[in-house]
Amino acid sequence: MSGMTMSQKILAAHAGLSEVKAGQLIEANLDLVLGNDITSPVAINEMAKFTKDGVFDKDKIALVPDHFTPNKDIKSAENCKCVREFARKNKITNYFEVGQMGIEHALLPEQGLTVPGDLIIGADSHTCTYGALGAFSTGIGSTDMAAGMATGKGWFKVPGAIKFNIIGKPSKWVSGKDVILHIIGMIGVDGALYKSMEFVGEGIKNLTMDDRFTIANMAIEAGGKNGIFPVDDIAKEYLKEHAPNKEYTVYEADADAEYDEEYTIDLSTLKSTVAFPHLPENTHTFDEIEETKIDQVFIGSCTNGRIDDLRTAAEIIKGRKVAEGIRCIVIPATQKIYLQAMEEGLIKSFVEAGAIVSTPTCGPCLGGYMGVLASKERCVSTTNRNFVGRMGAIDSEIYLASPAVAAASAITGKISQPAELGL
DSSP, X not given: OOXXXXXXXHHHHHHTOSOOOTTOEEEEEOSEEEEETTTHHHHHHHHTTSSSOSOSOTTSEEEEOOSSTTTOSHXXXXXXXXXXXXXXXXXXXXXXXXXXXXXXXHHHHHTTOOOTTOXXXXXXXXXXXXXXXXXXXEEOOHHXXXXXXXXXXXXXXXXXXXXXXXXXXXXXXXXXXXXXHHHHHHHOTTTTTTEEEEEESGGGGGSOHHHHHHHHHGGGGGTOSEEEOOOOHHHHHHHHHHOTTOOOOOOOOOTTBOOSEEEEEEGGGOOOEEEOTTOTTOEEXXXXXXXXXXXXXXXXXXXXXXXXXXXXXXXXXXXXOOOTTOEEEEOOSXXXXXXXXXXXXXXXXXXXXXXXXXXXXXXXXXXXXXXXXXXXXEEEESSSOOOTTTTBSTTOEEEEOOHHHHHHHHHHSBSOOGGGGTO
16 A cells, blocks of 8 residues: 555545545545635526435535625625525525625634645635645535535545645745745646645744645645645644634645655745736746836735735835825735734724725635726736736736735835835
8 A cells, every 4th residue: 555645645534445546536525615605606506406405514514705795796796695595595504794704715714614634625716725724625616516515525536746845944024925926936837737735844834824824725826736734733723723622633644655746945045926927927036026117006815815914014014105106905804804903003004004904805806896907007916816807907917926025015116025115
């Protein structure tokens, strides 16, 4: 019997098998099925065609209307109504109405719904976020979500794996966003196609939980099936706070687990990194960036709307002013983060600097609302995708960056790093 990776062990356990191999097709039991206001209505309509009525387990489904809520138009209002009525009819425990709602991938770990060893599917490509806590989580289509909600099972092709050995300690303004942008720049947007990105190594202790969520979140941007971290003391502390009563299983890769490729990432050598249009792999560090004037800065999203991100941005923005002609939009990822940012005075710093702070929503990340770009406008964004037309006009440009770079850029009016402000 050959060794298994962390992801393969979780899949084997949920399929009731002693071992699985890369490429194998399995049916596995699900711990959580997630959907949002865009993808859930499609799944709900599919479920209406099934002979089975109702859901497999009202406690193991999470419905989070976060993309276009508070509703931006009639269509989004109808979508949310569809989800709301379905949740009510099926007595879904984890339905998050406006007021409790946050961006799904920040909200679920915060609510203690994602724990190590879980098998989680979500009708949203960034469901891979929960690998930060040692879960196997991956994005699926709405039809698979419908089947998952009805049966509690999902089909998987067992992924092969790439091992990323993380060593060293990052410098002051380098964060998880820089780590994952560096990796995507190195291996490309299809570098981990349908593979598990497994992060290991002594350097992981120098990455906060928020860093890890960001890295796992963008595994999909390298084509990954999932991203996953070992469950160390930092993760256990997080779980003690957010999921104190939930039991979980910690899986570790076998010493002889097979990896298709291995890379070593030395955090101490990484610099602030920006992904230029129109792919996350088009990365540059500041020694190669010419002066690039911008129109908008967006700090938020399921990638970088957490408290660490807001603290970093506020540290740079506090006591300064957003450059003339620049729109700076800050969106905390959940109500709890919003409240914490308020209590810590971060929101005050943003507003006094001339930024706006909005209720939790995905909004501008996918060109929905709250910051859509006009023709030829440029945005420095802490989001995860900079595809053509992603945030608005087809000829607008998105530069993906960390909260530190986004905040510095808001102050200077061009793509900048904190060093340019003497920080």
